[in-house]
Amino acid sequence: MPQTATGRTPRHESLAAYLDDHLLAAETGVRLFKAARKTWEGTEHESVFAQLVEQISDERDELETLILALGYQRSQIKKALAWVGAAVGRTGPINPLSTGRGPTGQLELETLQAIVRAKECLYRTLLVLSAHDHRFHAPRIREMLELAQQQQDAVARVMEETVPARFLT
Template sequence: MDAPSSQRMLEIYLNDHLAAATGGVALARRATRNNRDAAITPRLAAVAREIEQDRRSLLAIMRKLDVQVARYKVAMGWAGEKAGRLKLNGGLVNRTPLSDLIELEALVLGVQGKAAGWRTLLTIAEREPRVNTDMLRNLLTRAQQQFDELESIRVQIASEMTT
């Protein structure tokens, strides 16, 4: 069997990131909606809006690179986020403080994955003129800021759980 072409590998790669971004947007919205700390909620809401903007940026990059959206992967990302709600968190039906912590950890990991994707695209941009390197650098910087904010919130929630 022949190896997939570079374009095909790029399509697979970007659609995998789009699936993850779809789940990430849903998770960020849910974490914001379910948060009960008035000081944390606006911070989460700001990050959730940025995560949504980043997903739109990824779609714009895909259009520039003539990459078709694999709708089944987007659906899998959405379904994966829904399945992630079925976790043992110390309560069968109700949320517990552990739910908040686990969601924050998932968001932190998702933002790290997104940043890795932007770094990969920056590498590709060296030989692909359709990719806007300035935009990618801005997205990478924003991902680092999102990581810092989410990690700060995660640590706060973790410390409140243990007091």
């Protein structure tokens, strides 16, 4: 069994499950950001969500590539959950009317921020692991961490700019 730079052996089962969980969440995130792009279509914020969909899709693909490069297999159960989630996601579960108005528009933006925050936590975890395991490329993880923070800021800006229209008369 390979050892890390510190001589410790990776817990492959735990790490594989953790990364697979984040991949499942990333797949869900892509669907929710696509729904948000639809919500904000035709507004000044449309381009923000179009860019976020592209970035988050690319990150999901990169995570899947990492999982395979590490020699881990996707859980068949989680693959099935991703398929079910895709079917449910088409209905726009958070904001089914695809409107930026009212409490559902607010909840959608808050959920998107939470998704990106979870991804930031993944990168922080991988950054710690990179100090112990040479399979994780610290400079790239730092780039991804910075991108996640920029994505959070972008969603927060849309929320802050649009919240008065949702709740003030």
